[in-house]
């Protein structure tokens with residue numbers, strides 16, 4: 010999948026990593042970039058179309074599908090991360106609503122367009138999907154769930170020619186962890202590495218120095234081998250027409 014001449018949708022595009030992904034897609038010659046935002050604002054590049062898109066709103070998702078039309082690359086970037094300690098179930102609900110069900114809802118809605126284009130889905134997750142960060146446990150749970158969602162979608166959508174990639178960044182220098190006094194990577198650099206990974210067909214993209222430490226052991230590891238082994242089980246189940254995620 011190349012980005013040049015493609016139509017790309019980025020959710021959570023108004024700031025942070027989402028905004029950097031919009032700029033990176035433009036630099037790579039995207040034909041059109043749809044910038045999903047809760048509060049749309051204009052962009053100087055005429056290839057950018059701001060789209061009102063709260064990923065927890067079924068009505069806004071549907072309106073976005075109708076206004077956007079053809080789509081090659083969906084980047085599910087919108088996310089929330091708030092500190093909690095698992096005492097309040099509402100915190101878990103809040104993270105799941107955006108990071109899991111938002112990603113699922115947007116993906117499901119754009120699937121017909123992505124199937125037509127034999128496109129790509131890029132879910133921006135986090136290293137916290139693989140190893141929890143106990144300051145933000147609800148966030149980690151939601152990203153781990155979205156990781157599992159992505160693994161299943163990868164297998165279920167393969168027959169339609171739609172690829173599923175996950176980005177697993179470590180700390181990125183955005184508002185999300187503004188107060189964390191730890192080394193962080195610039196969002197522009199992370200955005201570049203994510204789109205490099207998509208273009209190289211990487212299933213898991215480790216787009217910064219911290220996450221890159223995990224890449225080699227992940228790719229050659231037992232868990233990835235088991236994922237492939239489990240994927241083959243699908244062939245043992247008969248299906249009428251296209252599989253799942255209608």
Ligand SMILES: NC(=O)c1ccc[n+]([C@@H]2O[C@H](COP(=O)([O-])OP(=O)(O)OC[C@H]3O[C@@H](n4cnc5c(N)ncnc54)[C@H](OP(=O)(O)O)[C@@H]3O)[C@@H](O)[C@H]2O)c1
Nearest residue numbers: 021025026047063064086087088135178180181183184185
């Ligand atoms: N920063 C990190 O260290 C880090 C590390 C690993 C992964 N990530 C992931 O990277 C992605 C981008 O995060 P970031 O670092 O750029 O954080 P950020 O600066 O806090 O930006 C979050 C973005 O998500 C949007 N958003 C939140 N809830 C939304 C909703 N219901 N509907 C639509 N958009 C919504 C925000 O929009 P508003 O402006 O309207 O709030 C904002 O555009 C997230 O998925 C995050 O989990 C970040």
